[in-house]
Amino acid sequence: MKLLFILGNAAGRGGTERVTCELANAFAGAANDVEILSPFGRNEAYFALSPSVKVTCLGLLEARGRLGRFGRISWALYRYCLRSKPDVVLVVDTIQFMFCLPWFWCLRAHFVCWEHFNLTTEHGSRFRTMARVAAAWWSDAIVVLTERDARAWRQRFAIGYRVQAIWNPIPRFDTRPSALAERSRIVLAVGRLTEQKGFDVLLRAWQQLSDSREDWILRIVGSGKDDAMLKRLARDLGVSESVVFVGQTKAVASEYRAASLYVMSSRWEGLPMTLLEAQYFGLPSIATDCPTGPREVLSGGSGWLVEPGDPRALSKGLAELLSRPEKRAEMSSAALENARRYVPEEIRSKWERLFERLGVAAENKSGETGQ
CATH class of the missing domain: 3.40.50.2000 (Glycogen Phosphorylase B;)
Incomplete structure (x- = not known):
């Protein structure tokens, strides 16, 4: 053919x-x-x-x-x-x-x-x-x-x-998933820095976590037209010390492998590739329940859904998962199993x-x- x-x-x-x-x-x-x-x-x-x-x-x-x-x-x-x-x-x-x-x-x-x-x-x-x-x-x-x-x-x-x-x-990766217990206290988000991906909502949710963040770091991987605005927002919210803007990288597999939790704050999606990639690396996930994609991907119990565009709901979900390592481990196993479908x-x-x-x-x- x-x-x-x-x-x-x-x-x-x-x-x-x-x-x-x-x-x-x-x-x-x-x-x-x-x-x-x-x-x-x-x-x-x-x-x-x-x-x-x-x-x-x-x-x-x-x-x-x-x-x-x-x-x-x-x-x-x-x-x-x-x-x-x-x-x-x-x-x-x-x-x-x-x-x-x-x-x-x-x-x-x-x-x-x-x-x-x-x-x-x-x-x-x-x-x-x-x-x-x-x-x-x-x-x-x-x-x-x-x-x-x-x-x-x-x-x-x-x-x-x-x-x-x-x-x-799910794209093929040369890097295999690491054990969740070996990973850093990193929350990962990947995507274009545009309105669609809702990183402004994520930053506000991260700010609302306050003491719940403890020594966790949020790493945002990607580039886009909202780059300067989002960095300015992080400074205005007072969270710059715990947020890293990685930029565009081909070494995204290393980012997934090092993280302990994946977060997707999109306002809309088709079928989000980054959420699928997070499943491959066994990442427990929290995602907005936008019209299509996250609900289907996380249907096997590998993550939680929250209302789109709502920093408080996203912050509440993050706080609970950050404080419950046993739940993250359960979701990680479900994610690895779920990835086989793709x-x-x-x-x-x-x-x-x-x-x-x-x-x-x-x-x-x-x-x-x-x-």
């Missing part, structure tokens, strides 16, 4: 780019022909890729509402897909399907849209809204991240079986079954047709 991912910017450092690289590696490892086509950004991927995965960047400017740019992007994608002759075009983030809309019917390929946000989240983009309508009408299949979001798509667009929920895989090979098999329903046979590791 020849599989072509259309990914906005392969050099991006977010969860969408990471999970795309992981899925591409999984398919390439099973003897499939895999390419990533990136209309924007640099001609390289930030996250590790198998040598057999081809990455091509077209070096285009983002459309940003300009019709001329939209036309150039669409035409460039069409010319590449025409030469590449893929069996399946996997459109990463449904919004990219708009660029394929003028010509997708000219190709013999199947078009599958991979939605990375829940249906209630539009990020203020009418373009995204239009793309979802177009995908519901004309794509061969839509993959969302949770069954709750799949139900929302079915109800809104009345498209039934063409929408399927497939979880994201191994790349298991997730790849779900995609393979979807492709088979479309009439496209994937390959197995011996190069024979997969069943």
